[in-house]
Amino acid sequence: MIQFVARRLLATVPLLFFVSVVVFSFVHVLPGDPAILFLGEEATPETLAQFRARLGFDRPLSTQYLEWLGRAVRGDLGRSLRTNQPVTEAILQRLPVTLELLGAALAVSLAIAIPAGIVSAVKRNSGVDLASTVFALVGFSLPNFWLGLILIYVFALLLRWLPPSGFVPLPAVADNAKSLILPALTLGTALAALVTRQLRSGMLEVLRQDYVRTAQAKGLSQGVVVGKHALKNALIAVVTVVGLQIGGLLGNTIITESLFALPGVGRLMIDAVFSRDFFIVQGVVLFLAVGYVLSNLIVDVLYSYLDPRIRLG
């Protein structure tokens, strides 16, 4: 197991190197000159040139890349062109918000999907099954931002139960939770829909297996058969889906954080893209890539727990 994790971690090194090359070149081929965005439309050509020279943007891309890489491996991702804040500091400051949001969205989606998936499989073709199918279809089809706006309209404006925007950090637990409910629902609904469908079909397949019939024949209660024997095997497909969707979820945090005005990593990134704050963009993308690789690793490890037949290595 440890050997497996170590080997997988080692394999990510060339992957991350590749990611860094792609990110760096993409950021620099983006149309839009940071000098103009920073100095304003009225800047003279000489001021623009001075700005580029000050930041080293006038040198060959390969030189710029190697220099950036050299510092990045030592943990220095550069500084924001605008505020001079170190990129690592900016990311770490915002990471708790995004992690909390991701965690809450994941929790919300699983809290919806697991019961819904189980019930609709066990009570196949019932009213509950139909309702969960409709939920899945609608939940998956709704655009994220639109769902968010509707939730804000209903729960913040009409009912006044929850705040429409903003983030209250811990340790104010109650306010923190309140500020994350709507964003978590917005971010988690599509995943909930997907997992519900996945779990339903997984359960249906498992419930038809011989060992389930054997368990039922042994006289085990329906709860034990479904909850212990069937669910654990059906969850393998769910873990795969969730693992694959983490990337999508990360991407969607950009929209969710902007909509609800949460100071997370996604918002840091989108603002940096629009203002061509190169070092921030590069830093965040690299950071997200590492996060994605790690989350896939965790998924792989989870497999072996859920199904000991799957051997790592």
Added chain:
Amino acid sequence: MKGWVRLVALAVVVLAAVPATVVAQTRGGSIRIGMDADTTTMDPHRSTAAVDRQVYNNVYGKLVDIDARFGIVPQLAQSWEIKGGGLVYVFKLRRGVKFHDGTDFTAEIVKWNFDRMRDPALASARRSEIAPVKDVKVVDPLTVEITLSAPFAPFLSVLTDRAGMMVSRAAVEKYKDDFARNPVGTGPFRFVEWVKDDHLTLKRFDGYWESGLPHLDEAVYRPIPDSSVRFTAMRTGQIDIMHQIHPKDVGTAKAERGVKVSEIASLWWQGLHLNNQVAPFTNKAIRQAVWYAVDRNVVQRVAYFGSGAPAWGPFPPSMWAQDRDFTDWKRDPVKAKAKLADGGMPNGFAFTVKGWNQPIQIQELQIVQAQLKELGVDMKIELLEFGALLADLNSHNFVALRIGWSGRPDPDGNAHVFLHSKGGLNRVRYSNSRMDELLDQARSEADQAKRKVLYAQVTRLAAEDAPYIWLHHDAEVKVWAEHVKGFEHISDGMMRFKGVWLDKR
């Protein structure tokens, strides 16, 4: 009898003046401000984003400010004198002004601030704004003399914005590049904390030079980028005052209880840039055809939900320079057809316009597209992200391009840069020596009445040459909760909080 009349008149004047002073202003409290975007830097000499100026107006003192009628009023400069035919400005500075870090504000500091802005190494965005400045001299500790290379009538008005904001030399020397996150000025509020994309907090500066001000203890800026969400935050009491409301929400805001809406003319103009050096817009008649083909009233009614005003030149209705007698901008399909024929394209032509991928901008372009279509002109719309659009604009890489200008308090700032052949923002490469003459004359003329005549000629010549198709002047709208008192709404849209108080009884 005469005496009575005088006495009554006096009483009326006094009574009229009373309400403003009698209302008990409550001291204390925190105002929460909903912004459309976060501040980008707290260094006014390096800022290029319009949104930054909102916070600056409360943190930094300026040499002079503007009032609601565009008059220049004293701020850090108590008085000034213009000598040498408009070449020399002598500023008498206010005594006893302190920066938030306790250092003194003096003539020496003013000179140092100008040197900082003019230092090529800083690559300051202010450098081009104060380009006419030739020399800054300290006469005595409270007198500074600024010499220009040529008379420049808008000079004082330039100093009402970031170029006039005085930063603490001690703080800049201490923090260097980190001054962008550790600002120190002389304004009514001092900087406390900035958590990017979440909030920026200011607290009352107890050493502020205007006695008794500010009333508020605290001001907290919260960036909420989505306009619907920002408006919901306003309606649910999460914020007390709101910057930038979408025109579609103005009606709802006016009907909302407990909310005040103020709508005045802004300094903005929106319009199409036609590249005068690229076919078919090298041809004046073709540009004129577009001028007559668009219906600016429809743009205003549909894309802007009736807010703001149609634009037929660079000067908005808020400016004294606007020529209200000029009418040759209404849609006229017959004239447009004739101009197409004059230009040798009686059956129309096709071109591509580049624009910003934002809802209002897109709708505006679609309206223009439909109007041009009726004349056989096929306008294709290419939407870009703002940074990419700016890059194309600056490199003249467009046939037509739709963009706006936030405007400047002096008309020169809305026209010279765009219409003068050497103008810094003349990306359409329009050139007419008569236009250059008019603009230069208007810039060096001190008499406003004479300048007004010159700007009327500018408006008419610009309409005749049609290098730009002006479409709309945005409204400047602010929405605030009823308990916010003493807010003065000025066309530059800046929220100055020194006189604001909260009445939450």
